Amino acid sequence: MLDIRFIRENPDLIKKAATAKRIEVDVDQLLSVDNHWRSATTEVERLKADQNAASKSIAKLAGDEKKAAIARMGEIKNRVKELGENVAELEKQRDALLLLVPQPADPEVPEGPDDTGNVEVKRWGEPRKFDFQPLDHQALGESLGIIDVERGAKLAGSRSYFLVGDGARLEWAVLMFAFNLIRERGFTPMIVPLLVRDEAMVGTGYFPGGEEQAYRVEKDAVNLVGTAEVSLTAYHMGETLAEADLPRLTAALSPCFRREAGTYGKDTRGIYRIHQFNKVEQVVVCRNDVEESKRWHLKILENSEAVMQAMNLPYRVVNVCTGDLGRGQAAKFDIETWMPGRNGYGETHSASRFYEFQARRLNLRYRDAQGNVKFCHTLNNTVIASPRVLIPILENYQNADGTVTIPTALRPYMGGQERIEKRK
């Protein structure tokens, strides 16, 4: 959410920013409703001031004089009520529109229509040259007996899967490796609620707009999170922190749930795009300082690069273009990892910075050294998301005999095991 005052003063900037992001928003409608709301507010408040003053004087009166004064108040009361309802209605309309206004992309974000406009900014590692015909993760997983998509679909529908034996163990290994790494880098490990109220979804910017992507438990009016970002970022929702408490660095290991509505037929092979996965997520809540936000953005990107480097997986970093940014993101870097089965890079991480966008919605603030209350800045990035990351691991580490070598960084989490062989 943006400051309405900023929007009032810079409507054209907001319109341009929305166009660049390919997000439809009626700024003129918002400002018109806002204008009506402001004049109506001024009017009601004038009336209420009269009312409050009269009430005070009534307290001092007695007898007939008091009765007469009270009788006179009836009319003003009705007008206040009527106008007050109007103000409340306008405010509701305004707030609904305000939630749709996007955070403008930062100047260094490339302009572009969709992910084809993303700009590669870094490349690490060399894609492996195979001297045999490599398999993709699906074929590998099937032949090794560690990924079972067919049975997943049987009882849970498409985009569901089982990990079996060393597949399940590899998943836990990669998650624990990442969870430990991020802890060593100063992030407090957390286990978080996965079913959250609408407040948390709205606060982090997923609602309104993302309702179709979330599983909802209607009976209890809660939603399954698509990422622990929601719970971690909303952790201090409604609080005013002390500046000394910032930055807050947290990380969670959690299941994530996504309906993937509107993606029928896309990425249907294997476990690339699925309804349920596990992820270690890192979240930063810092002071209201653009330069500091940018520094943290690079830091959380580096944290995740360290994970991929430790596993020696080739990847590239892309600066996500305007058209591919979400409503709240000022800038985003994706890490795309080399996946031989796709003969290309596939997204494995997404590092976002929001400035105040989420903090305003969450009413997440801090008191600075001068005693001023300000909105925090928030950022987040994937540390590891699995089983998607099993794709590059299996595909890059496969051997001619059909086995898969386990990356050395993960072996301590698999009892020292060095390779995955066909399950007996």
Place this chain on the structure above:
RNA sequence: GGAGGGAUGGCCGAGCGGCUGAAGGCGACGGUCUUGAAAACCGUUAGGGCCCUCACGGGUUCUCGGGGGUUCGAAUCCCCCUCCCUCCGCCA
């Protein structure tokens, strides 16, 4: 799931229809005192919105868990919701 009790400012805690945006205490900050500090004393100490102002600041309104209602007037009365506590039941 059933029966009760509760939610007040940074914290503790009083108030239980008008004199209360809120006593008192603690904490924090500023000052007096002191070579310095402590103690003592004095003072300051919530947030949001709207209007005026270049600004300093001023006016006004809202906020005592959240929403609605009663009333000329609500922290105080009524209803709904959320959360916390106690007891009973069920259960990983």
